[in-house]
Amino acid sequence: MSNQEKHWEKSRGLLMITLAIWFVFSIGIFLFGAEMNEVTGPFGYPWTYWFTCQGSLGAFVILIFWFANRQEKIDEEFGFSEREDE
């Protein structure tokens, strides 16, 4: 397998992990919205309410920065990152 194929395989793996986490916070937890709202969560808000207001939104922000860092590492590992002078 060529260097580029390995790079792409790893990038695709990262995409799958990213999308799996995205799925949990955007869709997964809301399948159980009614049950989860009975329980008190962060700062005293009901869990589902907190996720829709802050939790999921914040998770997306962190997820994107995490993804960007991981992808940069993968690019560096296979020598595909951009040079500064480009």
Next chain:
Amino acid sequence: MKSTNFIDNLPKVYGIYTGGFIGFIIIMAIAEQMGMTAKAIGIAFVAFTVFIYALIGWLSRTAQADAYYVAGRQVPTVFNGMATAADWMSGASFVAMAGGIYFKGYGYMALLVGWTGGYVLVASLLAPYLRKFGCYTVPDFIGTRYGGNLARFSAVVVLTVASFTYVTAQINATGTIASVALDIPFQYAVYIGLISILLCSMLGGMRGVTWTQVAQYIVLIIAYLLPVFWISNKMGAGFFPHFMLADEVARIGELESQFGFVKNSAADLATVPKGLAGITKAHSAVNATPWAFISLALAMMMGTASLPHVMMRYFTTPSVKAARKSVGWSLFFIFLLYSSAPMLATLSKLSLIDPNLSTGIIGKSIAEVQAIDWYQNWNAANLMFVSDFNGNGTVELNEFFMGGKAVVLATPEIAGLPYVISGLVAAGGMAAAMSTADGLILAIANAISHDVYYKIIDPKAETAKRLVVARVLLVVIGFAGATIAAMEIQGILGSVIWAFDFAMSGLFFPLVLGVWWKRANRQGAVAGMLGGLAAGTWYLVWVRTGGSGFLGITQLTFGIFGSAVSLIAMVVVSLMTQEPDKATQKMVDEVRVPSGKTILGKQ
């Protein structure tokens, strides 16, 4: 304004700008104490901020294609994040979102999740790859990846349908705010709004829009957060509302079960002015089926990743790496406002319905409420209404009605904040609507001037001529949008949601598969774009004309049907026809790695 020196000085330039704006707010506050009228303050806020944007637009004027289309590809990560946040958060986000949450509660908050979660798709599936491609517009990517004028033209069609639906709503919003703040009729205010929008974008194109959008973000975020924090402190609800409103949320639930949701008769509701609504849904309790919530969130997420005016903001970053990070910053700046909207809705609702608070009106006598100053003001503006349906002389929960906009616009006044805050909020709403309208009009005009005129009609056209065409189109599209906005056909929020559905129906899969599926070819892409758009449009028309719909897909989520058809059509047609040639496959390989020259830079 194009030297790298300017880029290095950006933090300083916008630091001074922010300080100057805060200084202006303080001057206005002092002027209010000295007897400046509310009307004069409103005019001063809107006129001052629009003047600054126009000045930035003029300073950013350019005659170079690279600067006009992609701001010279030198916008730093964080600033591009701010510009994208302003580009993204429209008049609907600013003025209507808190109101929607106030009335509809949990079901409506699907939009909060949808309009933020979509950025994960933007960052992981598309933005870095399209940046590597080096295109000027989204159809530029489609046209080069799949090849052929038909694919390019189909992308322009989808882009125009989605963006134009969106832009009429934004021009409508600028007109509404301009008409209230400047006290002129809506039909004229729409054109004043339009001229302000064009001042930002006409001379500098993307460069002008980028630097005005950063300025507009600063105004709109101050205008949104300052009242939320102030009201929270004034009510004694906590100095940091986001972490400290749990008791208030619980208290609303308590009051809701105490009052109950009484259903009004149709005859009673007929007496309520058009556009006003009462509280009929629980504030924090889960009151929607999972699928209703999830389908709306999903449609908004996929729509986010397909809207060209957002995607093209990531063409302006200096590198692929910067494009990825920039998506994170965009969402961070959006998060600041979106996480505050439910807090504003909570504070606004509690201050109105809690009988223990001095501002509460439920349980007071009708005559007493009708005598309140702010009630009279907003009643005159057709945004508030009480009526004694059951004849007991006091206001009940089901007897108080409010317009969606009033939650953001009137809450400062209800909570007893000085008028200077209301002027600030008007300037913020104007900034939000203008910045989005600018991005959208530019996206349409650039697609038509670059992809239809330059790439299809006259590939030999000189830069000067291309930019003249681009500017003429900008004005023409702006006026077309304003003319339709002046007719007031549909509400702001409804048409915004439709725009997402149109975009995802036609563009989501052709864009994503263009990067992630090498086998995708021209025939498949054209089938995906046109088939998806046609199927989505058909579903919308069908449901609007009395069709029952299926799988719980409504007129707000028709993009789910459209994009499903698009995916199937694209895969089936691609597999039935020849695979793309070697050169195209090699191009896809190059898009997938950040290093090396951009694809279009090589040609």
